[in-house]
Structure formats: structure tokens, C-alpha cells
Amino acid sequence: KDQLRIGATNFTLEYKDALALTEAQAVTKAKTAAFEEVKNGVNSNAQDRTNVVKVDETQLKAIQDGPNQGGTYPLTYTLEQDSKEVEVVIQVKVEKDLTTVNAHDSKIYVGDSWSAADNFDSALNKEGETVTFADIVVTGSVDTTTAGTYPVSYKYNDTVTTVNVTVKDNATEVNAHDSTIYTGDTWSAKDNFDSARDKDGNAVTFADVTVEGTVDNTQAGTYPITYKYDGFSKTIQVSVKNPQTAIYAHDSVVYTGDTWTAKDNFDRAIDKAGNAVAYKDVTVEDAADVDLATPGTYSVTYRYAGISKVVQITVKPRLTKVESHDSTIYAGDTWQAKDNFDAATNKKGDNVKLADVTVTGQVDTQTPGTYEVTYRYDGVTSVSHVTVLQNHAKIIVHDSKLQLNGKWDAKDNFVSAMSRTGSEIPLSNVKVTGKVNTKKAGTYKVTYTIDPNEGTADAGKKELSVVANIQVVEKEMVVKGGGDPAEIKQRTATYREAIPRTGDQMNLWIVLLGVCLVGLALFLWINRQRRSHK
Numbered sequence: 001k002d003q004l005r006i007g008a009t010n011f012t013l014e015y016k017d018a019l020a021l022t023e024a025q026a027v028t029k030a031k032t033a034a035f036e037e038v039k040n041g042v043n044s045n046a047q048d049r050t051n052v053v054k055v056d057e058t059q060l061k062a063i064q065d066g067p068n069q070g071g072t073y074p075l076t077y078t079l080e081q082d083s084k085e086v087e088v089v090i091q092v093k094v095e096k097d098l099t100t101v102n103a104h105d106s107k108i109y110v111g112d113s114w115s116a117a118d119n120f121d122s123a124l125n126k127e128g129e130t131v132t133f134a135d136i137v138v139t140g141s142v143d144t145t146t147a148g149t150y151p152v153s154y155k156y157n158d159t160v161t162t163v164n165v166t167v168k169d170n171a172t173e174v175n176a177h178d179s180t181i182y183t184g185d186t187w188s189a190k191d192n193f194d195s196a197r198d199k200d201g202n203a204v205t206f207a208d209v210t211v212e213g214t215v216d217n218t219q220a221g222t223y224p225i226t227y228k229y230d231g232f233s234k235t236i237q238v239s240v241k242n243p244q245t246a247i248y249a250h251d252s253v254v255y256t257g258d259t260w261t262a263k264d265n266f267d268r269a270i271d272k273a274g275n276a277v278a279y280k281d282v283t284v285e286d287a288a289d290v291d292l293a294t295p296g297t298y299s300v301t302y303r304y305a306g307i308s309k310v311v312q313i314t315v316k317p318r319l320t321k322v323e324s325h326d327s328t329i330y331a332g333d334t335w336q337a338k339d340n341f342d343a344a345t346n347k348k349g350d351n352v353k354l355a356d357v358t359v360t361g362q363v364d365t366q367t368p369g370t371y372e373v374t375y376r377y378d379g380v381t382s383v384s385h386v387t388v389l390q391n392h393a394k395i396i397v398h399d400s401k402l403q404l405n406g407k408w409d410a411k412d413n414f415v416s417a418m419s420r421t422g423s424e425i426p427l428s429n430v431k432v433t434g435k436v437n438t439k440k441a442g443t444y445k446v447t448y449t450i451d452p453n454e455g456t457a458d459a460g461k462k463e464l465s466v467v468a469n470i471q472v473v474e475k476e477m478v479v480k481g482g483g484d485p486a487e488i489k490q491r492t493a494t495y496r497e498a499i500p501r502t503g504d505q506m507n508l509w510i511v512l513l514g515v516c517l518v519g520l521a522l523f524l525w526i527n528r529q530r531r532s533h534k
Helices: 015-019 021-028 058-065 500-532
Strands: 003-005 011-014 033-040 043-048 073-081 086-093 098-103 106-109 120-124 138-141 148-156 157-169 173-176 179-182 191-198 210-212 221-231 232-241 245-249 254-255 266-270 283-286 296-305 305-315 321-325 327-332 341-346 358-360 367-379 380-389 395-397 400-403 414-418 431-433 442-450 462-473 488-493
Touching: 003 086, 015 086, 021 058, 021 073, 021 488, 033 073, 058 073, 086 305, 098 148, 098 157, 120 148, 173 221, 173 232, 191 221, 210 254, 221 341, 245 296, 245 305, 321 367, 321 380, 341 367, 395 442, 395 462, 462 488
Parallel strands: 011 086, 106 157, 179 232, 254 305, 327 380, 400 462
Antiparallel strands: 003 033, 033 043, 073 086, 098 120, 138 148, 148 157, 173 191, 210 221, 221 232, 245 266, 283 296, 296 305, 321 341, 358 367, 367 380, 395 414, 395 488, 431 442, 442 462
């Protein structure tokens, strides 16, 4: 047409070739020929234009995408030149080819077994007949000990299917724990089960786990329990022990007026495992019935975990007492708190020493007045009054001069004496010691001693002395009464100079001597020890 010529022949091809048929192949297989007639004056020649032939793309694609059942397809070849066009249509026959190889990807886990047949599904030849696995060529391998993705190819004739076998780390696990229970406790296998996971790490319910073993919760012992899932297992031990639960508390005696709480009689408690139990976790019964104002015996119960302990609280009358007395002393007397203390007892009625009694108040034995002294023990007090009276005890004598060969009598130098109560003491009750030799000049000392407590209950305990000096002189006139009044010196001793009687003094000196001897012995022993260490 229009000096353009094109020719092509029908052709047949395999299905597999149809799938990959290109435009160039279609031109070749159709033995396509295309020419353009070119005139030159009266002459003309044909020029080959095969290389510019075009194949209908839509029709070509229909052949490429056609089913494996085969078929006949039109295919148009076109030659265009200088706005001129010519075409030819041929028939392309595609042979039927039902060959297929079917296989699938899969996922397995490290340690699983695997063979190539596991991923093979089926195969057909070109006629659609079943092909056995034995006729399939397999390439590729899978390392089931190492996680990774492994390609495996299944080939029959020219048909190849490649699949991926993914080997994953196996996340399967079963977790459970040991435990200790006690006879009488309830138990189920679920108590010791913690968790389980499948190969992919997904949680597995307890219902899907197999449990082997049992626990006798009435008999002490150790029982193995095994939890299994998908080839994995975990064995734990359930120990059944006899419970150690106990409560320790004690009876006690209290006294009316005491403070008391139930905790006072609680000693300790332990749970079934032998661990200490806090008091707050113990139940106390009947504590409110303990009447600390009424003597009697009261029961109190302590309970914990089915165990109880009953104790007795005995409330007794309170026998605490403190006894003391009032007294009267005289200025200058000695006084101590024990002088007015009579007795004290504790709440049980046992005697209490003064050292354990609190004493408050002071007595000024030099100043007349009434002083209050309090004795206190365990909330009980006794108040005593100590009256310090004016002490009138005194003795007065005077010195004197006496002419040689004169007469002398003790009464010559005695002036007066008075007891602490203010009563006069006659010379006849005055003890006079010392002598005066009137035939020999000199000065003589005569001691006048009285009992300042004369006439009282303390008579004989003290003595009060004063010394008179008698001077015997030669040829010297002395006035009657013992000498020149201007030269007479009066001497007075009061209660302040009174001392214990000689016997009492001796006892004091003996005590002091004993203390000194003990001190000396201790000193000598220390020196000896020091020398031995050197």
C-alpha cells in the first residue's frame, strides 16, 4: 500500500516462551519482511524497512499474559513511512503448558527437624498431570541449628518455585518456683506456676501446660512437681513442713493502782515458718476485764493463726506504806533523816530500806524552829515535823588567885550550870576533876563537867566541860572569893562545846583507827604490785 509492503507468517510457540515474548522476537518468529518502493525516474528499487516494523503492544501483552491453557492470538505488524502506513495481521498460537510447582514459605525453630518435602505442596506437568516429589529438583539447604532465612528452590523441567524457610530462635519456656507450705495448708499446681511461652514468645495459659506430680498436704515431706509444654519442662520442689506456730506469754501479779496493758504479759509469737510475729498481729481477748481497782484473778487470751495462750493476771491489794514520826531536838544536836523514819514497805509488803526512800526537806540543827521532812516511796508519802528547841545548856566558872597555905574548895570557882531545858544544875551534879595544892605556888587547872541533857531522855550521852585556872601566890593579898575582882576572868562553855561521853569518843576513835589501818594496808599492797610489775 502506497509503495509500502509488509508480510508476516503465523507462528506457534511454547507457553513459557509466550510469557517472555518480546517485540523483536515476534518480528523474527513471524519471518516478517517489509519494503519500501523507491522510484528514480523510470526506475525503482525496494529498500528493506523491516527494522522499523512495529508490533501492536496491546496484542503482544495479551500473549504475554495469557493463561497456561494456551490459545490463538492476533498480532498486528505495522510499517509507517512518510505518513504512509501498511499493516498485516497474523495468528500466534500458544501451546498449552500446565506445568506448575507449588511450594510454600515456612517458619521453624532452632532444633526442629526439617526436610525439603515439608515445604513442597504439588506439581503438574504441561499436560496437567501430577508430578511426584521425587521428580522435583531441589536446591538449597536449611541449617536448623542456626537462626536465619534460607531460600530453597523446587524445579520441574524449566519451572522453578523458590520459597524461604525461616529458622527462628525457640522462645518456648516454662517458669515455676519452689515453695514451702505447712501441713493443713491448701495447695494447687497453679500456686507454683509462674508463666509459660510458646516458640514465638507468646504467653501460654496454665490450662495448656501439663502437670505431673502431686502434693500430700497432710504429710511433711518434699514433693517434686513437673510442668511441661511443647517439649520443655520445669521441675520444682514443694516442701511440706509441720507448722511452728506458737505464742508465749506469762502469768503475772499486779497491785491495785498499778498500770497494766496486755502487752506486759506477752513474750513473743512465731508464725508457722518460725519467724517472729509482731504484737500488733496477735489478737487479745478479755484484756478489758482486768480491773486494776479490784483484787482478783483475771484470764487474758492471746491468739494467732489458730493457736492460743491463756494467762492469769492476779490483782492484789497494794501494801505500800511509809511511816515516820515527829520529834523534838535541841539546837546543837545531830540529826539525820533516819532519826524520824520508822518503816516502809513496797506494794508486796516487803520492807524497804531508807536508801530507797526519797527524802525531801532539811533540818537546821543550829536554828530553833519547826522543820517539815517528807518521806516518799512509790507514790506514798509520810510527813514528819522536827522541832528544834533553844538549847540552854551552859556552865560558868571563873579563874581565881589564892594565897599560899590558904583554903580552896571547888565551889569557890563555880558560878552556875544549866541543862538544855533551862533547869539549874547544882554543884553536886557537877563533876570536878583536878586538884589545887595550896601549899605550893603555881597555877592549877580544875575542870567542871556537866551533863547538858540532864533530866531528859538523852541524859548520859554528852558532857560539857569548862576549865577554871587557880593561881596560888606568895604573900599576896587576895579578895574573898578568889582574888582581885579586876583580875578575875569568867569562863563559860555552852552546848556548842558539848562532846559525846568518853565511851562514845573511844568508839569513834576505834572506827577511825580501823579506817586508817585498812588504808595503810591498801597502800602497801599497791606499792608491792607496782614493784612486782617492774
